Amino acid sequence: MRFYRIRRKKGFRMKQEKIAAKKFGFSDKIGYLFGDLGNDFTFVLSTTVLLKFYTDVMGVPAHIVGIVMMVARFVDAFTDVAMGRICDRGKETKAGKFKPWLLRMCLPVSVASFLIYQSRLATLSLGFRIFWLFFTYILWGSVFYTSINIPYGSMASCISPDPMERQSLSTYRSVGATLAGTVIGVVIPLFAFEKRGQAEVMVGGRVTLIAAIFSVLAILSYLLCYALVTERVRYENPASDLKQPSVFAMLAGALKNRALISIIAASVMMLVAQLTMQSMGSYLFPDYYQNASAQSVSTLVMTGGMLLAAAFVRPLAKKFGKAEISSVAALFAGLVSLLLYFLRPQSVWHFILLQSLSWLGLGIFSMVNWSLITDVIDDTQLRNGVREDGSVYALYSFARKMGQALASGLSGALLSLIGYQTALPEAGVTQDEGVLQGLFDLSTLLPAVGFLLLALILWFFYPLRKQKVEANVRALEALRAKNEPKQEK
Numbered sequence: 001m002r003f004y005r006i007r008r009k010k011g012f013r014m015k016q017e018k019i020a021a022k023k024f025g026f027s028d029k030i031g032y033l034f035g036d037l038g039n040d041f042t043f044v045l046s047t048t049v050l051l052k053f054y055t056d057v058m059g060v061p062a063h064i065v066g067i068v069m070m071v072a073r074f075v076d077a078f079t080d081v082a083m084g085r086i087c088d089r090g091k092e093t094k095a096g097k098f099k100p101w102l103l104r105m106c107l108p109v110s111v112a113s114f115l116i117y118q119s120r121l122a123t124l125s126l127g128f129r130i131f132w133l134f135f136t137y138i139l140w141g142s143v144f145y146t147s148i149n150i151p152y153g154s155m156a157s158c159i160s161p162d163p164m165e166r167q168s169l170s171t172y173r174s175v176g177a178t179l180a181g182t183v184i185g186v187v188i189p190l191f192a193f194e195k196r197g198q199a200e201v202m203v204g205g206r207v208t209l210i211a212a213i214f215s216v217l218a219i220l221s222y223l224l225c226y227a228l229v230t231e232r233v234r235y236e237n238p239a240s241d242l243k244q245p246s247v248f249a250m251l252a253g254a255l256k257n258r259a260l261i262s263i264i265a266a267s268v269m270m271l272v273a274q275l276t277m278q279s280m281g282s283y284l285f286p287d288y289y290q291n292a293s294a295q296s297v298s299t300l301v302m303t304g305g306m307l308l309a310a311a312f313v314r315p316l317a318k319k320f321g322k323a324e325i326s327s328v329a330a331l332f333a334g335l336v337s338l339l340l341y342f343l344r345p346q347s348v349w350h351f352i353l354l355q356s357l358s359w360l361g362l363g364i365f366s367m368v369n370w371s372l373i374t375d376v377i378d379d380t381q382l383r384n385g386v387r388e389d390g391s392v393y394a395l396y397s398f399a400r401k402m403g404q405a406l407a408s409g410l411s412g413a414l415l416s417l418i419g420y421q422t423a424l425p426e427a428g429v430t431q432d433e434g435v436l437q438g439l440f441d442l443s444t445l446l447p448a449v450g451f452l453l454l455a456l457i458l459w460f461f462y463p464l465r466k467q468k469v470e471a472n473v474r475a476l477e478a479l480r481a482k483n484e485p486k487q488e489k
Contacts, residue, residue: 022230024160031228032159032169033176035152038106038221040180041214042113042140047275047404048184049192049207050116050137051411052282055420057204058122058129062420066412068134073405075142076398083150084394096158096231101151106222109148110215112140117211119204141401148222154393157374158231163473167317170370171310177366178306181278184214185299189285193292199430200286257383259376260392262462263369264399266326266454270365271403272410273333273450277358279411280443283420288436288443289348298352302359309363321466322368322375327458333361334451341444358447365454375464378472407446414442 050069054060090097116136121129156169192206255261286292309329316325336357345351377392418438421431431439464472 024165027228028159029168029172031225033172034221035225036173036176037180038218039149040177041218044181044184045214048278049188051279052202053207054133056202057119060129062412062415066409069408070405072138072142073401075138076401079142079146080394080398083146087151087154098151098155099226099231101148102222102226105144105148106219109144110218112144114211114215117208119208150394150397157377158233161233166374167371171367173370174367175310178303182299182303186296189292189295200292259379259464262457263372263376266457267400268403269450269454271400272407273447274362275404275407276446283439284443287431288439291348294348301352301356305356305359306363309360310367313364313367317368322372323458323462326365326368327455329361329364330451330455333358334448337444337448375469378476382472382475
């Protein structure tokens with residue numbers, strides 16, 4: 001393994017200096033896993049619990065919660081891109097360009113997440129509760145989460161230049177997200193609900209305590225990521241390169257980048273499917289099936305599907321290509337979701353069994369999607385002659401947040417549309433039959449649409465097929481070999 005400090009001069013003419021660094025290995029993989037574990041102790045908590053918490057505990061109408069989440073994502077249009085450019089323009093430190101942000105932001109992002117779930121504020125006016133949601137959610141997601149997630153995601157291309165090692169990082173990152181989702185998905189249904197009358201009711205004080213625990217775990221995870229991961233490939237921009245195009249010019253250029261636009265659209269559809277399954281599960285199991293604890297079992301089944309995907313995704317990706325296997329897996333997941341809609345299992349265990357097949361299909365794309373964006377970064381460098389890991393990743397991250405907002409906004413708006421009553425759970429009364437059937441429809445049809453559109457985008461529009469990715473790898477290797485300094489005799 002070779003390690004380089006790269007100073008870009010003009011286009012692809014780069015001066016490279018070999019620097020000392022330990023070989024890429026398990027430490028980097030497990031460290032990168034802990035990074036996304038830290039991310040998702042707050043992110044998955046928001047996608048799984050926040051909508052249910054604010055409708056049932058805080059008494060905020062579902063469509064207002066969805067609107068707040070969507071507005072926050074438009075704020076991210078500025079903060080994500082700004083953070084990406086800050087990373088690209090930032091100076092190298094001994095630890096690297098991206099790692100220091102893990103130390104700077106791990107405490108603020110965790111505290112901000114905890115502030116969102118303050119159940120004692122439920123007795124205050126509705127206007128204040130809406131303000132508190134908006135203020136804390138923006139502070140957490142648009143400011144602090146952006147400030148740690150953009151550097152963390154951008155760091156992957158600097159840990160190793162090798163595409164298969166990056167695939168390993170993507171897999172371990174997805175495993176980290178899966179583990180966080182498993183812990184949250186098991187703990188919340190088991191400890192945050194209690195039986196009142198005919199209904200399973202979320203208890204606000206318990207959610208507040210759980211949020212505090214997850215915030216502490218997030219901090220510890222970020223610190224472990226910082227300690228275990230090594231940045232090996234260093235990109236240093238001379239002063240002349242700091243005069244980068246404006247944000248609008250960068251966005252205009254991105255619109256011409258078919259690979260970037262395609263992977264952004266695919267990720268948005270994936271998040272619509274995944275987050276709808278997660279957020280609607282908080283309503284489907286306690287309300288439709290009247291069995292909140294079954295959601296814990298569903299989460300464990302989801303974890304099994306994700307880990308099973310992790311076990312064989314690398315050999316499949318190596319043989320057939322990452323985009324190719326992802327499109328087939330998404331098509332399979334979409335068809336399973338449609339089958340659930342038409343079968344409408346009356347047994348919660350039959351529902352979980354069939355839904356596990358959707359989680360397996362989702363797991364394939366989840367395990368490779370982070371390495372897909374590094375493929376896009378490489379392709380963009382070869383096309384434009386500029387290496388902008390932070391900026392490209394920032395656009396990708398913003399798009400993912402738009403997918404999160406779309407899922408939350410749709411879920412909130414459609415919950416209101418089907419007539420979901422926020423006051424009934426607290427009173428221990430079940431929803432009307434029409435509302436219950438609507439909950440089932442939302443839990444199956446929205447994921448089906450997301451999965452099927454994801455499959456179509458990857459198959460027909462995403463241009464970086466297996467052969468193209470391999471050609472880009474060869475081109476970049478030739479470039480590095482050409483610019484590697486010759487050893488003195």
